[in-house]
Amino acid sequence: MSETLLLLSGDGIGPEVTAEARRVAEIVAPDLTIETGLVGGASIDAHGEPLSEETLDQARAAGAILMGSVGGPRWADQPRDRRPEAGLLRLRKELDVFANLRPAFCFPALVPASSLKREKVEGLDIMIVRELTSGVYFGEPRGRHTEDEDERRGFDTCVYTASEIARVARVAFQIARGRSGRLCSVEKSNVMESGLFWREEVTSLHAAEGEGVELSHMYADACAMELVREPKQFDVILAGNLFGDILSDEAAMLTGSIGMLPSAALGEEGTPGLFEPVHGSAPDIAGQGIANPCAAILSLEMALRWSLGRPEAADRVFAAVSDALAAGARTRDLGGDLSCRAMGEAVLGRLANDPSSPS
Numbered sequence: 001m002s003e004t005l006l007l008l009s010g011d012g013i014g015p016e017v018t019a020e021a022r023r024v025a026e027i028v029a030p031d032l033t034i035e036t037g038l039v040g041g042a043s044i045d046a047h048g049e050p051l052s053e054e055t056l057d058q059a060r061a062a063g064a065i066l067m068g069s070v071g072g073p074r075w076a077d078q079p080r081d082r083r084p085e086a087g088l089l090r091l092r093k094e095l096d097v098f099a100n101l102r103p104a105f106c107f108p109a110l111v112p113a114s115s116l117k118r119e120k121v122e123g124l125d126i127m128i129v130r131e132l133t134s135g136v137y138f139g140e141p142r143g144r145h146t147e148d149e150d151e152r153r154g155f156d157t158c159v160y161t162a163s164e165i166a167r168v169a170r171v172a173f174q175i176a177r178g179r180s181g182r183l184c185s186v187e188k189s190n191v192m193e194s195g196l197f198w199r200e201e202v203t204s205l206h207a208a209e210g211e212g213v214e215l216s217h218m219y220a221d222a223c224a225m226e227l228v229r230e231p232k233q234f235d236v237i238l239a240g241n242l243f244g245d246i247l248s249d250e251a252a253m254l255t256g257s258i259g260m261l262p263s264a265a266l267g268e269e270g271t272p273g274l275f276e277p278v279h280g281s282a283p284d285i286a287g288q289g290i291a292n293p294c295a296a297i298l299s300l301e302m303a304l305r306w307s308l309g310r311p312e313a314a315d316r317v318f319a320a321v322s323d324a325l326a327a328g329a330r331t332r333d334l335g336g337d338l339s340c341r342a343m344g345e346a347v348l349g350r351l352a353n354d355p356s357s358p359s
């Protein structure tokens with residue numbers, strides 16, 4: 001296994017938050033080789049494209065990739081394939097990281113920061129498994145007919161093959177088995193052909209391989225509603241690319257701040273995973289040093305756990321974040337006044353004190 005962690009800090013607050021994650025990595029996994037590379041707007045500025053072959057080669061050779069975030073108003077007017085987001089989407093596609101794990105976990109210390117009542121979110125622990133490399137994000141044909149047509153139109157295609165559904169559903173089964181066993185698969189089978197196909201495929205795979213998994217189904221709109229009505233009814237949620245994108249933002253907000261939540265994008269066994277905060281590049285606060293680095297630090301935690309085979313180091317990181325929050329460390333998004341650096345320091349301070357740190 002490659003012992004290299006590739007840092008692609010990207011744009012906006014990405015460099016600020018990944019700098020703190022890097023400092024944590026240097027403490028909990030000092031023998032890891034850390035490389036850096038460019039993606040998104042940063043890569044457009046340097047190479048004229050949002051993802052260079054060089055970065056892609058680095059990514060393929062790494063054990064894990066830790067991303068910051070991409071995008072910003074500076075590049076918003078570029079054609080779609082030259083926008084920062086295209087670099088991220090291509091990276092996901094090229095690495096074939098089809099299973100996106102997005103936990104929505106409410107740290108006890110952050111219960112009051114949630115927009116929902118205490119009893120609704122206390123103990124909340126949901127895992128969203130989002131399909132990441134297909135569906136309407138990548139389906140063909142797509143385009144805009146803006147000339148030579150009776151009426152201008154824009155269109156996308158939502159398409160899933162049986163094997164694309166099966167491979168992500170298998171990951172969801174496996175994750176559900178490691179938790180309560182409850183899995184809710186989400187689509188719009190009442191409206192969409194691809195949604196009905198999704199439901200049928202998940203159902204038949206479950207009959208064949210779903211031992212130990214209690215499967216239910218829900219329409220995506222109902223799921224969106226249930227997530228704010230009674231979020232703790234959910235354990236693992238399986239969704240396609242677009243619904244998973246939307247529901248994971250919603251679930252993230254239940255936990256107090258989107259600044260807290262990490263994600264892991266995993267491909268086939270033995271290939272590097274791509275780890276990134278769920279939050280975006282937040283251009284409104286970029287460069288001010290006030291972003292919350294926890295999502296990036298917890299993305300490192302997921303990289304250590306899911307790709308780099310270092311669960312003990314991952315446990316240390318998780319405990320340090322949890323302890324720092326319990327001790328009152330808060331960035332602005334959580335109602336506090338710590339800077340990004342100071343929040344990183346708070347986590348590092350807990351690591352220095354933990355029992356496994358060398359004295």
Ligand code: IPM
Nearest residue numbers: 070071085088089245278280
């Ligand atoms: C996410 C983001 C991305 C997505 C964007 C930046 C392309 O919203 O990771 O959730 O839509 O997948």
Ligand code: MG
Nearest residue numbers: 245246249278
């Ligand atoms: Mg999103």
